[in-house]
Amino acid sequence: MERLPRSIAATPAEGEQAALGAARREAEATAAARTYFAVTVADTGEAFRCGEHETLLAGMERLGKCGIPVGCRGGGCGVCKVRIESGAFCARAMSREHVSAEEEGAGIVLACRVKPLSDIRLAVLGKMKKKVCA
Amino acid sequence: MATTGVMRPGHIQLRVLDIDESVEFYKNMLGLVETGRDAQGRVYFKAWDERDHNSVILRQADRAGMDLMGFKVKDRATLEQFDKDLQAYGVATERIPAGELLETGERVRFTTPTGHVMELYADKTDVGNGQPYTNPDPWIPAAEHGIAPHRFDHCLLYGPNIEENLKLFTEVLGFHLVERILMEDGEALLATFISCSHKAHDLAFVCHPEPGRLHHLSFLLGSWEQVLRAADIMSMNKVSIDIGPTRHGVTRGTTIYAFDPSGNRFETFCGGYETYPDHQPLTWTFDEVGTGIFYHDRKLNDRFLGVVT
Numbered sequence: 001m002e003r004l005p006r007s008i009a010a011t012p013a014e015g016e017q018a019a020l021g022a023a024r025r026e027a028e029a030t031a032a033a034r035t036y037f038a039v040t041v042a043d044t045g046e047a048f049r050c051g052e053h054e055t056l057l058a059g060m061e062r063l064g065k066c067g068i069p070v071g072c073r074g075g076g077c078g079v080c081k082v083r084i085e086s087g088a089f090c091a092r093a094m095s096r097e098h099v100s101a102e103e104e105g106a107g108i109v110l111a112c113r114v115k116p117l118s119d120i121r122l123a124v125l126g127k128m129k130k131k132v133c134a
Numbered sequence: 135m136a137t138t139g140v141m142r143p144g145h146i147q148l149r150v151l152d153i154d155e156s157v158e159f160y161k162n163m164l165g166l167v168e169t170g171r172d173a174q175g176r177v178y179f180k181a182w183d184e185r186d187h188n189s190v191i192l193r194q195a196d197r198a199g200m201d202l203m204g205f206k207v208k209d210r211a212t213l214e215q216f217d218k219d220l221q222a223y224g225v226a227t228e229r230i231p232a233g234e235l236l237e238t239g240e241r242v243r244f245t246t247p248t249g250h251v252m253e254l255y256a257d258k259t260d261v262g263n264g265q266p267y268t269n270p271d272p273w274i275p276a277a278e279h280g281i282a283p284h285r286f287d288h289c290l291l292y293g294p295n296i297e298e299n300l301k302l303f304t305e306v307l308g309f310h311l312v313e314r315i316l317m318e319d320g321e322a323l324l325a326t327f328i329s330c331s332h333k334a335h336d337l338a339f340v341c342h343p344e345p346g347r348l349h350h351l352s353f354l355l356g357s358w359e360q361v362l363r364a365a366d367i368m369s370m371n372k373v374s375i376d377i378g379p380t381r382h383g384v385t386r387g388t389t390i391y392a393f394d395p396s397g398n399r400f401e402t403f404c405g406g407y408e409t410y411p412d413h414q415p416l417t418w419t420f421d422e423v424g425t426g427i428f429y430h431d432r433k434l435n436d437r438f439l440g441v442v443t
Contacts, residue, residue: 079440092151095197098197
């Protein structure tokens with residue numbers, strides 16, 4: 001589970017405030033210890049820093065960068081299809097309508113479902129490529 | 135208008151890539167109420183204010199999108215008549231037995247010219263909205279859990295043959311055309327917004343080469359303030375937002391669009407106006423399509439137009 005919904009209903013009771021503070025400090029420590037990698041979009045030469053905790057697409061968007069077309073961000077629409085030319089990554093399930101098992105085995109993936117495990121170099125394949133790279 | 139014949143959109147079955155993640159999303163972020171699970175592993179939900187057992191059904195699959203959409207008709211005699219009328223019109227129908235979907239009666243299934251699987255049914259168990267039918271309160275705690283829409287309201291679907299599709303829905307199923315967007319030639323249809331009720335739309339279609347695509351399913355909120363609250367909850371939970379909060383020119387609704395964890399687009403919206411079958415349709419020309427879709431941006435948005443599941 002990556003996106004745990006946050007409770008929005010309740011205001012924490014006083015006794016819970018200290019625990020929340022500890023949780024926040026722990027989250028900040030985790031963030032500080034994260035590893036980041038360099039992701040390069042071969043088509044444009046655009047490069048950005050992407051954390052091991054976030055997808056290639058999320059890393060790009062968070063820094064206001066472009067190069068990979070952005071669609072649904074959920075592995076369903078196929079717009080952010082890329083070929084990983086070099087580098088290691090881990091991938092979550094993505095729509096087989098857009099990425100076959102063979103393609104996935106050959107490093108063709110959706111950037112919204114892939115997190116980096118090393119520096120990455122990729123080429124854009126998605127159908128909205130022209131609009132983003134023009 | 136008396137609501138007869140087809141009354142309303144009743145259910146949608148969605149394909150999701152990770153059922154557990156999606157259940158969490160629909161239950162706690164969107165704020166639907168889980169009402170059941172079946173032997174196939176499908177998970178059933180309804181919006182808090184809906185009375186029938188289910189309106190959103192999730193099925194784990196290897197691709198995203200919509201399996202089918204169902205409409206509730208007034209009674210069983212109406213269901214039988216529509217089955218005959220569809221066949222007489224040349225549309226093949228199929229009977230799905232009662233109980234195939236939990237707490238749902240027999241369904242008449244057919245495929246639209248746009249390539250979407252649609253169903254009509256007359257029966258779905260009334261489980262209520264959490265309030266008694268005598269002396270109810272206006273809302274319940276579930277009305278504040280997550281975004282908490284009142285109901286599953288409509289869908290916008292993409293596919294070919296939308297003129298033919300419009301004829302089917304208006305001539306056989308009793309819908310009326312509320313608004314339309316024209317192509318560059320000023321004649322062909324780019325989009326149609328149709329209603330079987332007082333609502334500004336119960337369904338909408340956009341002309342698209344690939345059949346059977348889902349652009350979005352939509353959930354009704356009670357106010358513009360709740361649209362803003364929905365946007366806040368989406369950002370708190372790092373939900374993939376498409377566009378908004380903003381307003382449509384078409385139907386006048388205020389809206390925010392986002393994607394579920396499998397990339398199925400959904401809308402949480404408020405407003406619009408009421409229609410009657412004698413109202414003449416509103417028309418948007420191609421050069422004003424940007425304004426029609428997003429009234430404040432007034433320009434076309436590639437992602438909104440091109441990204442579907």
